[in-house]
Amino acid sequence: MVERTPILDFFSYAFLVLGIVVVGFPIYYCLVAATLPLSEVLKYPMPLIPGEKLLENIRAAVEKGHLETQLWNSFLMALGITVGKISVSIISAFAIVYFNFRIRMLAFWMIFMTLMLPVEIRILPTYEVAANLFSPFKSLFRIFNLEFGLDFSLLNTYSGLILPLVASATATFLFRQFFLTLPEELCEASKMDGATPMQFFWKIVFPLSKTNIAALFVIVFVTGWNQYLWPLLVTTEPSMDTIIVGVQHLIPKADQVPQWNVAMAGALVAMVPPIMVVLLMQRWFVKGLVEHEK
Amino acid sequence: MSQILIKKLVKKYGQNQVVHGIDLEIKPKEFVVLVGPSGCGKSTTLRMIAGLEEISSGEIQIGNKVVNNLAPKDRNIAMVFQNYALYPHMSVRENLSFALQLQKMDRKDIDRRVRQAAEILGLMDLLERRPGQLSGGQRQRVAMGRAIVRNTPVFLFDEPLSNLDAKLRNQMRTEIKKLHMRMGTTIVYVTHDQVEAMTLADRIVVMKDGYIQQIGSPLEIYRNPANAFVAGFIGSPPTNLIEISGQIIGMRPEHIRLEAEGLSNPVGYQAQVEVLEPLGGETLVHTLVLNQKVIVKCEGLAPVRPSQVIQIYIDKENQRFFDKTSGKALNYN
Ligand SMILES: Nc1ncnc2c1ncn2[C@@H]1O[C@H](COP(=O)(O)OP(=O)(O)OP(=O)(O)O)[C@@H](O)[C@H]1O
Ligand SMILES: [Mg+2]
Numbered sequence: 329m330v331e332r333t334p335i336l337d338f339f340s341y342a343f344l345v346l347g348i349v350v351v352g353f354p355i356y357y358c359l360v361a362a363t364l365p366l367s368e369v370l371k372y373p374m375p376l377i378p379g380e381k382l383l384e385n386i387r388a389a390v391e392k393g394h395l396e397t398q399l400w401n402s403f404l405m406a407l408g409i410t411v412g413k414i415s416v417s418i419i420s421a422f423a424i425v426y427f428n429f430r431i432r433m434l435a436f437w438m439i440f441m442t443l444m445l446p447v448e449i450r451i452l453p454t455y456e457v458a459a460n461l462f463s464p465f466k467s468l469f470r471i472f473n474l475e476f477g478l479d480f481s482l483l484n485t486y487s488g489l490i491l492p493l494v495a496s497a498t499a500t501f502l503f504r505q506f507f508l509t510l511p512e513e514l515c516e517a518s519k520m521d522g523a524t525p526m527q528f529f530w531k532i533v534f535p536l537s538k539t540n541i542a543a544l545f546v547i548v549f550v551t552g553w554n555q556y557l558w559p560l561l562v563t564t565e566p567s568m569d570t571i572i573v574g575v576q577h578l579i580p581k582a583d584q585v586p587q588w589n590v591a592m593a594g595a596l597v598a599m600v601p602p603i604m605v606v607l608l609m610q611r612w613f614v615k616g617l618v619e620h621e622k
Numbered sequence: 623m624s625q626i627l628i629k630k631l632v633k634k635y636g637q638n639q640v641v642h643g644i645d646l647e648i649k650p651k652e653f654v655v656l657v658g659p660s661g662c663g664k665s666t667t668l669r670m671i672a673g674l675e676e677i678s679s680g681e682i683q684i685g686n687k688v689v690n691n692l693a694p695k696d697r698n699i700a701m702v703f704q705n706y707a708l709y710p711h712m713s714v715r716e717n718l719s720f721a722l723q724l725q726k727m728d729r730k731d732i733d734r735r736v737r738q739a740a741e742i743l744g745l746m747d748l749l750e751r752r753p754g755q756l757s758g759g760q761r762q763r764v765a766m767g768r769a770i771v772r773n774t775p776v777f778l779f780d781e782p783l784s785n786l787d788a789k790l791r792n793q794m795r796t797e798i799k800k801l802h803m804r805m806g807t808t809i810v811y812v813t814h815d816q817v818e819a820m821t822l823a824d825r826i827v828v829m830k831d832g833y834i835q836q837i838g839s840p841l842e843i844y845r846n847p848a849n850a851f852v853a854g855f856i857g858s859p860p861t862n863l864i865e866i867s868g869q870i871i872g873m874r875p876e877h878i879r880l881e882a883e884g885l886s887n888p889v890g891y892q893a894q895v896e897v898l899e900p901l902g903g904e905t906l907v908h909t910l911v912l913n914q915k916v917i918v919k920c921e922g923l924a925p926v927r928p929s930q931v932i933q934i935y936i937d938k939e940n941q942r943f944f945d946k947t948s949g950k951a952l953n954y955n
Contacts (some may be wrong), residue, residue, distance in 0.1 A: 511705060511707060514709065517709075520674075520721075521695070521721035521724060521768070522694075523724055536710065
């Protein structure tokens with residue numbers, strides 16, 4: 329379509345630039361603060377020209393906050409959540425779309441309904457279960473005045489960080505919608521060709537979902553990386569801290585030297601891995617969002 | 623000996639019965655075409671043979687084995703789908719070898735079979751392409767290739783040409799015919815295009831509303847339609863059916879003449895010309911006989927004008943008579 333609307337174009341671009349400035353300025357501010365020495369960062373107003381202390385500040389942040397362990401923890405958690413979420417949801421969507429079992433619609437609606445419950449709402453019961461995997465049985469037994477002796481806690485473990493965040497209605501829903509766009513004959517043709525359901529999944533459905541998986545990978549990895557409340561609750565040992573929790577420890581408290589430059593350097597470090605994932609997967613990510621393969 | 627034997631086959635969707643106990647025997651190497659108007663149950667019947675649809679009651683045998691409860695892959699059949707159903711992420715070669723790989727066939731044997739099929743279908747230069755990079759006709763060939771490599775004795779086709787334009791359809795039709803002569807497979811072919819049915823079939827099965835109306839060779843069906851529906855369905859333009867004194871008379875447009883000369887036993891009707899459709903080599907004259915539409919097919923240009931009243935003639939033995947209520951042919955045995 330050829331359209332010439334110079335005035336509209338001008339306003340569109342003006343809004344675009346304004347938006348970029350609004351979103352980008354805090355990041356720029358953080359970047360500048362991370363490069364300044366302590367004396368400069370405390371000036372009011374803070375200078376907006378970058379200084380030369382970036383590496384020193386980063387080193388200070390890493391030392392002060394044990395960021396290397398935290399980076400590793402965050403990485404494991406985000407990766408675990410991503411792989412778990414995608415595997416669980418793609419296989420659930422596969423079951424819901426391609427198998428005609430009795431409680432299929434019930435299963436779908438139950439998954440769909442949990443879409444409406446964010447993690448924060450179910451955080452207390454989830455914590456109960458994480459603190460003792462057998463607590464549901466305990467409660468059941470207690471009804472009959474019995475004692476259930478087993479305890480198994482996920483607190484301060486990677487499983488505790490990852491498992492409660494793995495189930496995802498959104499991802500299941502997205503995969504379901506995608507599978508519904510695949511022609512039904514594809515499944516029938518593979519049946520004629522002699523494929524078992526799992527062969528159909530691995531050789532046809534899975535490769536066709538690649539771009540969707542990539543897009544989801546990016547989104548889920550970044551949200552997983554940015555989890556704050558759950559890691560804060562479920563880990564108490566410093567060795568299990570994730571970096572988002574750790575950065576919070578870098579923020580100066582009331583009676584400390586207000587080392588904002590170090591805190592900002594820590595925040596920068598925390599930002600790098602998700603940005604890397606976005607950049608690395610960008611090609612796939614964009615493809616998955618906009619392109620529909622025939 | 624029969625390749626496919628269908629006994630009292632019934633299909634119900636819930637309360638709704640769409641195939642009403644049909645019987646059909648198909649011999650080895652036969653090319654059988656199921657034809658009928660949309661929604662008459664052709665696809666459903668074919669899909670029950672394929673094993674993609676459950677059988678509500680009745681029995682299907684393939685190669686003298688009851689297959690009612692066998693999975694599609696154990697029925698030793700291949701199927702070509704209307705929209706081809708090629709695997710979009712696989713190259714032509716991978717599409718062709720998929721079934722063989724699942725059978726854990728030797729690499730060498732797979733290559734050989736794929737090459738054979740590709741040569742038959744003229745796909746040799748396209749083996750590394752994806753379906754998205756092929757034209758409609760080429761995709762159609764790949765779909766057939768996928769059936770050919772499996773080397774099964776039975777092929778099922780569900781309206782394989784309906785997504786192609788007219789020219790390509792004619793071309794592919796001839797190719798399917800050649801393929802059948804070359805491979806000698808039994809073919810069950812569904813279409814609602816009666817030209818396809820006439821040109822391809824050894825035997826045609828005409829269906830309507832889940833019942834078989836008539837089974838016979840194309841010529842039998844053309845010459846001796848079992849009822850008014852079959853007469854009206856087969857032929858292009860279809861048989862004229864007019865009601866005169868409590869009987870339905872069927873007259874094929876190509877049997878009707880504008881003059882009695884050359885007919886051994888002519889019967890005449892008065893007709894009023896409505897419209898002329900010159901097609902070059904022939905002309906379709908649309909007329910009204912006793913206020914009922916009758917189409918006459920004449921060679922060359924018709925020497926008549928619209929609204930002119932003329933006499934039309936037909937040989938007595940080319941007329942067919944049908945019962946007014948049941949539609950059954952009266953001189954049919
Ligand atoms: N899954 C289904 N559930 C309910 N009814 C169905 C289903 N599939 C087909 N039918 C019905 O069964 C009847 C026969 O359908 P079928 O697809 O066999 O027709 P067809 O002869 O192949 O027609 P077409 O030429 O349009 O392909 C139709 O009335 C259709 O509405
Ligand atoms: Mg059909």
